[in-house]
Amino acid sequence: MKLLYVNNTSFLSGGGGGEERANEITKRLAANGHEVTVLAGKTDPELPNETVDQGRRFRHVTCVPVFVFKYGSLGYFLSRYLFAFVSLPIVIGLLYREEFDAIAETMTPYPTFVVLAAKLFGVPIVATRHEFFDRSCYDVYDPLTATIQLTVQNFLRIFEYNAIVVPATHVKQQFVDYGVPEERLTVIPNGVEYERYRRPAIESEPGRLVVVGRLTKRKRQDRLVRVVRRLRDEGSDVRLDVAGDGPARERLEQMVEELDLDGCVTVHGFVDEERKIELLNRAELFVFASTQEGFGIVLLEAMAAGLPVVAKRLPVYEDFFVDGENGYLIQDDGSGTDEFADAIQQLLDAPAIEEETKARNMRTAEHYSWNAVTDQTEAVLAATIA
Template identity: 30%
Template sequence: MAGPSGTLRGTTAVVVNWRDLEHSSAGGSEHYAWEFAKALRDGGADVEFLTARDHGQTRSDVRDGIRIRRGGGVLTFYVRAGLRLLRRRRRLDVVIDPACGIPTFSPLFVRRRTVVVMPVHHVHQDQFATYFPAPVAKVGQLLERVAMPRVYRRRRTVAVSESTRAEMVRRLRWAGAVDILPNGSAVPDAASFAPGDKDPDRLVALGRLVPHKRVELVLHAVRALLPARPGLHLDVCGKGPDEGRLRQLAVELGIADRVTFHGFVDEDRKWDLLRRASLHVCASDSEGWGQVVIEAAGAGVPTVARAVPGLRDSVRDGRTGWLVPDDDDLEVVGSRLTEQVRAALQELDAPAARARTFEECQRWAAGFTWARMRERARAVVEEELARSR
C-alpha cells in the first residue's frame, strides 16, 4: 500500500509501544502509535510493531499488513525491546519510540544514522506520584526529567498538542525543537447526528477508569444536580482498575440508579450513546490531548472539562464546551465543575443554543482525521530519512 510519495519503499521500520490495540489497557496513545505504524506502511515501509504481551495474547500476529511482536510485561518489555533493537540495529532505518511515561531509550540501541522519532503525549511527572510508591515514582520522574531529554536531544520529537510542548519546556527543561503532530479521530458521517436527538438530561463520561481521570468528581456533580434535574442520567463508557471503587461510590451517593457503567463499548454502541447525550464531562487531571473530547464533538456533544494541559487545547471555551479553572484542592475543582455542568445544561435547554453548539462542535471535530495525521507523520519520517542520508 504505497503512499503518494513512495519514498519509504525498501525502508525497515519498528514502532515500539508498550501496549497494542488489543491490550486490555489500550487507550488513545495506542491508537496514535498504531496510526503511525499505518502511516509508514502506507509509504511502502516494512513495519514491525514491538509491544508487551497481555494475558491471552499471542506472541506474534499480523494486522493491517503490519507484523506485531509481543513479549514482556510492564517493566520487562523495556529490556526485551532494547535487546530486540540491538539485534536488528544494522537493518533498521526508522524507529518510532513513543514516550508512554518513559520511552524505550532506543537511541542507545540503534545506529546514529537510524531515524528515531519520539511522539510525546503528555508529561507524566505527576502521574508517577499518583500510581507508584515514592521510591519507584522518583525513578520514573528522574528518567523522564533527566535521562529522556539527554538521550533524545538530537532526535526528532513531536508532541500531540501545544500544551504538551509547553509542559516539556517548563517541567522537563526540554531544549530541542518539538513539532506538533495532533491526534486524528474517526467520527461517523456528521449527518448521522442531529440536535433533535439529544436528551437534555443525558450526560456522558468517556475514557479509561483510572484515578487521574477523576470520574468521582462527575458522580458528585450528578448527586448535587439531581434535586433540580430529577431526570438526570450519566453514562460512563470505559473500563479500568477504578471501576469497582466508582461503582461503590455511586451506591454510597445514592445515585446507582442514575448512573450506567457500560464498561468497554464497541464503536457502534459508543456513537449511539453520544447520539443521545447532550453534554460530555471530563474531569481528568491532565491529558496530552483530548481524544474523547473530539469524539464527543463529532457527535455534536460539547464538553465541560478542567482547564488543564491537553483539555484546554481540545475544548474551545465557550464554543465547543466550557473550561473550569483548575485548583490543587479537588473539592474546589469539584464545586466548580458541578456549577459549570449546571450552567451548561441550563444553556443547552434552549433549542437554538443546542443547535448552535452542535454545529460548532461538529465543525471543530472535522479538522482532526487520522488520514491527515498519517500524512503528517509520514512527512516527518521522510524528512528525517532525507537528512540522515
C-alpha cells in the same frame, strides 16, 4: 520506509489515547506502502506472539508468566514496567537481523531503552511524547509510576533523539523549558475520524451525560458521580454513562452504590468503538474531569459527535477548545462539584446555546483527521532519514 514502532502496550489490546494514536497512524502508514513492524508488550495474555493486522507485523513480548494475569491488573502493570528491560535484547536482535530506516517510540507513558539500541546500530529514532511530567504527577499516579516517569523523562535530554513529536503547543514549551532543544520538537496534534462519530439516526436523550476514559485516579470519574448526585438532589433528571475500564472500577462502582445512584450511573466497562460512538450519540453532554492529559482526544471525539463539553481546564486543550464556545472548562482544584454541576445545568437549561455549540464543535473536529496526522508524522520520519 521500513519502520519499527515500539510501545510498551499492544495497540491490539485497548489502551488509552496514546495507543489509539499509534494504532491509527501505523494503519495508515502501512496503507501508504510503508513496511511497519510493531514491537509491543503482551499486556493481554490472549494476544498472539506474532500476527499481522491491517498490513502491520506485530511481535508481542511476554514480560510476565500467564498466571500473573489472574491477579487483577497486576499482570497488566508488571508487563508495562518490565517491557523496557525484557524488550531491549529483542530490539537488538531485530536491528541485527533487519535493516530498518527509522524507529518510532510512542512512549505510553514512559520511554524504553530502545534509544540505546538505535544509537548502537545508527538507526534514526523519533519519539512521541504525549505529556510532560513534573512533581505534580505524584498527585495523580501511584508513587512507583510517578517516580519512573520523572526518572526516565530525562532520556529526552540525555539522548539525542532525531525528533520528538508532542501533541500540543503547551507540551512543546514545557519541554523547551526543561532543556530539550526546540529544533528537535514538532507539534502534531491527535486526530479523529470525525465523519464516523455523528450518527443522526441515534437520538440523544435529554439529561444523559457521558464520559469516556480509562478508570484511574487521575481521570476522576468519581468526581462526576458526585456531580450527578448533587444535580439529582437539586431536581435535575440527569444520568451518566461511564465507558472505560481500569484499576479504579471497583471503587467507582462501590461509590455508585453508596450514593444510591444505581440506575442513574452506569459503569459499562471497556466498550468497542461502535459502542462508544453509540453512547456519545445517545448523550446530551460530554463531561470530563481528568486532572492530566497529553492532548485530550476524547474531547475531540465528543465534539465530532456534536456534543457540548464540560471539562476540567487543562492547558493542552487550548489548541482546539475555546471556553464558552465549545462548552465550558472548569478552573478549580478538583475538590468540589459546584462549578461542574453549575456548568452542566447551564447547558441543559439553554437548548439554543446547546444546539449552537453542537454545530460549532462538529466544525472544529473537521479540522483534525488521522490522515493529516499521518501525513505530518510521515514527513517527520522521512526527514530523519534524509
